[in-house]
Amino acid sequence: MIDFELPPQVQQARDMVHMVAETMMRPIAREYDEREHEKPWDFLHTMWEASKATNPVSFGGGGKKEPGTPSVRNLQTVVSIEELSWGDAGLYLSIPNPGLGGAAIAAAGTAEQRERFLARFRSGPPKWGAMAITEPHCGSDTAAIATTAVRDGDHWVLNGTKIFVTSGKMAAQESDGFVVVWATVDKSAGRAGIKAFVVERGTPGMTVVKVEDKMGIRASDTAMIVFENCRIPLDNILGNPEVQRSTEGFKGAMATFDATRPAVAASAIGIGRAALDFVRAELEKQGVKIRYGVSRNKLTAIERDFMDMEATLQAARLLTWRAAWLMDQGRHNNLEASMAKAKAGLAVTQVTQKAVELLGPLGYSRKYLLEKWMRDAKINDIFEGTQQINLLIVARRILGYSSKELN
Amino acid sequence: MVSFEPSEEQQLVRDTVAAFAQEQVRPQARASDESGEIPASLVEQGWELGLTQALIPEAYGGAGEAHSAVTSALFIEELAWADLSIACHLLAPRLLVVPLIEAGTEEQKRRLLPRYTQASFAAATAAVVEPRWDFDLASLSVTATRRNGSYVLSGTKCFVPLAAEAEHVAVFARVGNGDEVGVFLLERGTAGMNILEREKNMGLKGLATYEVAFEQCRIPTEQRLGGAAGCDVNRLLNLQRVALAAAAVGVARAAFEYARDYAKERKAFGVAIAQKQAIAFMLAEMAIEIDAARLLTWEAAWKLDRGEDATREAVLAKQYAANMALMVADRGVQILGGHGYIRDHLVELFLRNARGFATFEGLLTA
């Protein structure tokens, strides 16, 4: 039955995470925006201690555990991410956890690999996982990856350059983490030749050469990593090492995004809600109340803008919940995940930019966080598939086209 | 517990109405827009679906099913997908029956409801909109003034569907000089209620709508919905907003599907135009926005079904859906190029209808 009530355990989780966001993240949000490349260690340790016991050893994927008891795990994940990002999106992205790399291992790894790479996230000091797909000359066009993996006896040898790796420095260098690297084992095979490899931190030949300076989410490090004759054990490949003439492996890896796109959408919505809350509070201080149900032709411009922002954000939230709910039901959500991501990425970009306009000097001043939220928001329309790439995915699904027919 | 899936019962209702909409209603859409008529046989078939009678308690001859805004939103989308004019015509009796079920006194139900459980369609309607650019449900200009144990109605309404044939009209009016709003149940032929000429609109051409003028229209106080205390008018308005939002989703989906199918067939520059990103991205955005508006609509309806105040949700859903429907229908025409402008295709009709949602109030109720 159609229902929008969050289950009690999700509500509880939301309330708890909200408290963390309000009491631990908001107070340091500005500081770590300005002190880019420094780490809020107190916060990171606290988050690690609080979450390590429950760090997922699998992420996304089918939720149904036993018949009759549908999981709410993915729903809880997106609801919690919204709260954390309401607190601060950059800090949220910097929290120690298996990250996107972990998601790939959970989705495509064997049981042995999940144990070997993910179990460590349940104990010891803070750790990070990362995923490296993007290269200087290819981002959206993942099939054009130039990093190579060549088999040499008992090892794979990686060569190439990866950029924009979220938490790449923490995963590759500063903690007992790993980087999941996408590379081609056979350039002539196109997509079918692309495989994912897990590189343990500190592996010789893997070097973090740069951490980017960014417009927003400055609390999160974004690294450039060079692989030079980097040798890793044979069994660090995720999935089948054979190059089949099908793109099964590639598709499997891409399926990771079905789980992570709703998470990005949720983060976007958290930022948008922060901006909207701020605008509402400032308007209320001036005695401006939004009049729901009064003729649109009689509303002030601010009321109209505010209502449009509110509606578009709520629409994005419901699309996101739907994508997560489908996963919890163990159902395909490729279309719905991209819909949510495309909508939320654009919505938060527009909502925060509008909010800065509406509040005039208060919006533009660094005395308040709104201008930062606008800077933070924009990344959600870019990573994990740009707006255009997600529209392309939606369009292919609704038109029944292959990537050859529509690209 | 969050779920995006209708219950089995709701799916059954939706599928039944969808089949009727596709097989019986859609084929009449163009003809009724051109002629301004809806075939009586179609109206009778629509009546047999029981979408009005289902709500009426068994004591008055109905099926006594629970009233659900969510279920209503589901079947309204299907009928509006097929044709908005015909959907409004078929569902017009609900404009009286739903307020009665929600807020009528026993006496009012006993007196009026049995008329709507007969084998044949009986028209009823509501008079909500007024002919002003700043029309506002919060400050109506049609007034009901209490005088010597009666109410006297005065002022003018417009967009009143089926007013000429309606057995009863639910009139939304301001009571006294404050902002209290009441609903008044008028019988056909009440002295002082003047049904003017049928209106001519840009869209909704198949639906007969009228201006209705009230001049010294005196009615007994018992005809106020809910009795002397009145009723929760906001709730009734929110049910109307949800219904219009669902209808906007239906019209938009119609335009989207039409354009999508055309774009896969139409070739230009050696490929289907759908293979051009300029077209494909429009279609993708249309699909996303339709789903977005539908979810907002469902959420508002769900809140109403829980008996909570859903003014904010219903207002936002309706506004969002109205803007969305216009955007989607316009792109529907655009994707067909010159052919979209020609009345051989339905997309221009969808666009004319979609433009109305910003203006429409009270044409439908969930």
Ligand SMILES: Cc1cc2nc3c(=O)[nH]c(=O)nc-3n(C[C@H](O)[C@H](O)[C@H](O)COP(=O)(O)OP(=O)(O)OC[C@H]3O[C@@H](n4cnc5c(N)ncnc54)[C@H](O)[C@@H]3O)c2cc1C
């Ligand atoms: C802060 C940050 C963190 C990141 N984290 C990670 C990470 O952890 N791991 C990782 O691997 N990557 C990461 N990325 C990279 C990110 O995923 C890419 O930037 C993104 O996928 C876009 O690729 P690109 O920058 O090469 O842009 P390009 O692919 O060059 O795109 C440029 C423009 O062209 C458009 N475009 C491209 N192809 C098409 C097409 N077929 N049709 C229409 N338009 C098209 C795009 O939408 C975009 O507007 C991160 C990036 C940033 C900025």
Ligand SMILES: Cc1cc2nc3c(=O)[nH]c(=O)nc-3n(C[C@H](O)[C@H](O)[C@H](O)COP(=O)(O)OP(=O)(O)OC[C@H]3O[C@@H](n4cnc5c(N)ncnc54)[C@H](O)[C@@H]3O)c2cc1C
């Ligand atoms: C009232 C009216 C009067 C007219 N008068 C004249 C006249 O006097 N003389 C005359 O010769 N014609 C006339 N036309 C025709 C008009 O110029 C064409 O309808 C118009 O050029 C579009 O062509 P089409 O209808 O075949 O659409 P199509 O070419 O089939 O286009 C359909 C859709 O695909 C899009 N599309 C097409 N190719 C691409 C592409 N490569 N990339 C992205 N999108 C694409 C279009 O923008 C459109 O949205 C008239 C049309 C109308 C409606």
